[in-house]
Amino acid sequence: MELILLERGTLALVDADVRDRLSAAYAELKGTWSASTERSIESDLRVFCSWCASVNAAILPALPQTVVQFIEAQAANTKTVATIRRYIYSIAVLHRLGQCPNPTKHASVTTALKRIVRELGTEQVQQGPLRWEHIEPALERLDTSMPRDAFAAALVCVAYDALCRPEELPRIHVEHLMKDDDGHSLRIIKSKTDQSKRGVKVFLSASTYERVVHWLRLAAIATGPVFCAREGRAVTDATVRRTFKRIAQLAGIDETNVSGHSCRIGAAQDLAANGAGLPELMTAGRWNDARMVPRYTAHQATSHGAMAKLAAKQKRQ
Numbered sequence: 507m508e509l510i511l512l513e514r515g516t517l518a519l520v521d522a523d524v525r526d527r528l529s530a531a532y533a534e535l536k537g538t539w540s541a542s543t544e545r546s547i548e549s550d551l552r553v554f555c556s557w558c559a560s561v562n563a564a565i566l567p568a569l570p571q572t573v574v575q576f577i578e579a580q581a582a583n584t585k586t587v588a589t590i591r592r593y594i595y596s597i598a599v600l601h602r603l604g605q606c607p608n609p610t611k612h613a614s615v616t617t618a619l620k621r622i623v624r625e626l627g628t629e630q631v632q633q634g635p636l637r638w639e640h641i642e643p644a645l646e647r648l649d650t651s652m653p654r655d656a657f658a659a660a661l662v663c664v665a666y667d668a669l670c671r672p673e674e675l676p677r678i679h680v681e682h683l684m685k686d687d688d689g690h691s692l693r694i695i696k697s698k699t700d701q702s703k704r705g706v707k708v709f710l711s712a713s714t715y716e717r718v719v720h721w722l723r724l725a726a727i728a729t730g731p732v733f734c735a736r737e738g739r740a741v742t743d744a745t746v747r748r749t750f751k752r753i754a755q756l757a758g759i760d761e762t763n764v765s766g767h768s769c770r771i772g773a774a775q776d777l778a779a780n781g782a783g784l785p786e787l788m789t790a791g792r793w794n795d796a797r798m799v800p801r802y803t804a805h806q807a808t809s810h811g812a813m814a815k816l817a818a819k820q821k822r823q
Contacts, residue, residue, distance in 0.1 A: 542673050542743075550596035553580075566604050570612035573597060577615070581622045590622060634763035635772035636750060641666060644756035650717070653724050658749050660721040661733055663714040665746075665769035668692055669791045672747065672766025676740035678732045683710075683718065690715035694792070706792060774799070 554576060558565045563572045576597075577590050585593075598610045609615065641662055648655040665675060674694055682693040690710040710718075718732060731740035746766045754761040754768075770791065777787055787799050 542671075546592065547596045547599055550593050551600055554593060554597055554600075566600060567606035568597065568601070568609050570609040570614050573609045573612075573615050574618045577618060577622065581626060587623050587626050590619070594619065633765045633767050633771060634754065634760065635775050636662070636666070636753060636757075636764065636768040637772035637776050638666070640757040640759055640772065641753060641769075643758075644753045647756045650720060653721075656717075656721045656724050657733065658752060660714075660717045661741075661746065661749055662753050662769060663717050664692065664710065664732075665750075666773045667710050667714045668694065668708040669770045669773045670694075671770060672743045675733055675746055676731060676742065680722065680727060680729050680732055683715070683732070685715065708790075708792075 555565055557563075557576050557579060558568070558572065561575070563569070563575075573594070577593065580590050580593060594610045594615070598608050601608045601610075644662075645659055648659050650656040650659050661675065664670065664678070668674075670678075677695060678692065679695075682695060684691045684693065684707070690712055691707050692710050693705050693707050695705045722728075722732065725734065727734060733741045733745075735741050735745060743766055747764075750766065750768050751761040751764045754764045774787060774791055777790060782790070784796060784799060787793075788796060791799070793799060
């Protein structure tokens with residue numbers, strides 16, 4: 507975070523004593539967030555710091571009116587409500603680290619946010635799912651005798667079976683794969699909801715396990731990261747995203763909204779369509795918050811909801 511405050515001359519907009527507290531707190535907390543959360547907060551604060559510098563407003567501590575003007579400017583710049591809420595959270599984190607009063611709790615900020623929500627609405631464009639009906643035909647078009655295609659097949663199947671977040675895939679090592687009397691499985695060592703690295707055992711189908719084994723043999727990987735780009739280095743989130751977009755192309759579907767979360771979304775939707783209840787979905791997706799599940803299944807739920815089932819029974823579909 508301290509590097510952010512140095513960009514574009516914004517350091518002068520932070521009091522020296524606050525800057526020292528911020529640096530100390532950030533050094534102490536470094537590594538306690540997931541990498542994706544840390545990147546998200548830093549990206550948000552770059553936007554906030556840059557805007558403050560452009561209007562010569564203090565960053566830390568920021569006035570409530572500064573935050574109001576900032577979020578109104580972002581709304582006018584076509585940012586979504588979800589993005590604006592994330593900005594507010596990141597600004598609050600910044601002030602907590604600097605041990606400064608939190609301006610985002612001020613009534614003027616909450617009122618401004620309510621006004622923005624009314625004006626913009628809260629519906630989000632969901633990232634494109636990769637459901638099994640998309641993955642299966644794409645797999646048929648891959649030539650898994652070729653390393654690139656064997657890699658893609660193993661990656662997309664593991665991501666689907668284990669409902670992996672994109673940042674989890676590079677952390678999967680050969681040693682985490684298991685085959686025992688209980689079947690095939692994978693141990694996710696660290697995730698967004700498991701920062702203490704206790705790990706969790708997740709299901710892998712027999713076909714997915716065999717695809718992984720085939721990829722490992724083809725790539726001569728005996729230990730370390732399963733999904734390697736070159737020289738034993740784990741793949742990046744960007745590689746995951748590009749691979750999923752390629753799968754979408756092979757399946758003949760629009761790749762525009764396909765992301766590193768697409769297999770996770772598609773698997774959650776397939777589970778819901780197959781009748782999985784909330785507890786089962788939360789376990790499969792390793793969610794701690796039940797409110798997260800509808801975000802993944804909402805766009806799918808309409809055609810599989812209670813009224814849709816009743817209409818089918820009444821032969822009215």
